[in-house]
Amino acid sequence: MYRKSQEYLMNEYKISASALELHQRTMEAVEPLFREYENIREYNQFKVLKAFQEERISDYHFTNTTGYGYGDIGRDTLDLVYARIFKAEKALVRPHFVSGTHAISSVLYGILRPGDTLLAITGRPYDTILGVIGIDQTEEDGNIGSLKDFGISYEEIELRNNQIDIDAVLKTLRADQKVKMLHIQRSKGYASRNSFTIGEIEEAIRAIRVEFPDVIIFVDNCYGEFIEDREPVEAGADIVAGSLIKNAGGGISPTGGYIAGRGDLVDLSSYRLTVPGLGGETGSTFGVMRSFFQGLFMAPQVSIEALKTAIYAAKIMEQAGFEVHPKAEVKRTDIVQAITFRDKDKLIDFVKGIQYGAPVDSNASCEPWDMPGYKDQVIMAAGAFIQGASIELSCDAPIREPYTAYLQGGLSFDHGKIGILIAISRIL
């Protein structure tokens, strides 16, 4: 590290000499690992640039429509840019998706019908999707309009040795003719499993397609965009969805989500976002289009900065004696880094440290709280420009054994480094 930076960190941030020494060793180990991802970043930047040029993006696409938003040329052209980048027939990129969960649920509600079965093949889906499907829904919850309430069944295949159990998937497909859609989640999210690379997803899809060419394959792409040089549609998925306050928004999009894939399926999903007949042709964009375009343009760069932060965190925490998942050397497909503390106080101190290193609300001391929908208390560090944006350096942890924190984001690796150094200094 630059000598002036070192002095600065010691004097202004009270980073210990031992933390700086760990930092030095960490950088030596991770810098060679960064090369591969810098190549991916470069390639993805070229891919994004070309899509902008092919759609002849101009000033007049940064529209500001109101009311119905008919003919919003910025909105409609951004869909085309996304479709090119994700190698999809069609895309739907909207500020009207309130989150990734909303985009994902539009796909599920839009395509599935009463009597159909949804089959999850990468184990239990991300927390917020459980309520949509109706997993764990009780009598007491009443009829809230979950997929289950609409007569859509759900089945789940557990992972075997941390891999998709293709034999079990095929067996279920043979036994249940009603399976219309397979659900694959690329990122492990906040589960203890592995994340699935595009190569692994491709292998599973190939094997399934031999016997079941028509089953619809959906991939939850949250946290995965621009971490590899291909996206799931290129691996044979029919439709994908994700959030714009994660990778694809480049840290600039203020809200929103996207869907990309087969044209007929994207249309069906759009009927759920708005209504049948209107679909993606309505919805004014009240001035967010420039930030969507610019965020997408920045996304390959910002996503890899967040990834470097994750790899750095893996290495420095491992060197400090903590368990990390995945390890720094493992090939990545998403930006989430799990760190296990096995000590409640260390976990809380670390998460607080991430908050103290934030550009926003650095003076706030985050505390564990009873978050709606969670059984255990949760502590969250998120000093973000955009509320809840986890492409910005953030860290969350349920307060339960084995005391694992999930760290993700970082708009710049320089900020990622300092955030982690502040946090680790508190617990060394």
Ligand SMILES: *Cc1c(COP(=O)(O)O)cnc(C)c1O
């Ligand atoms: C974040 C995430 C979601 C939900 O996205 P929100 O924008 O938080 O609603 C869904 N699936 C995975 C794997 C995620 O990481």
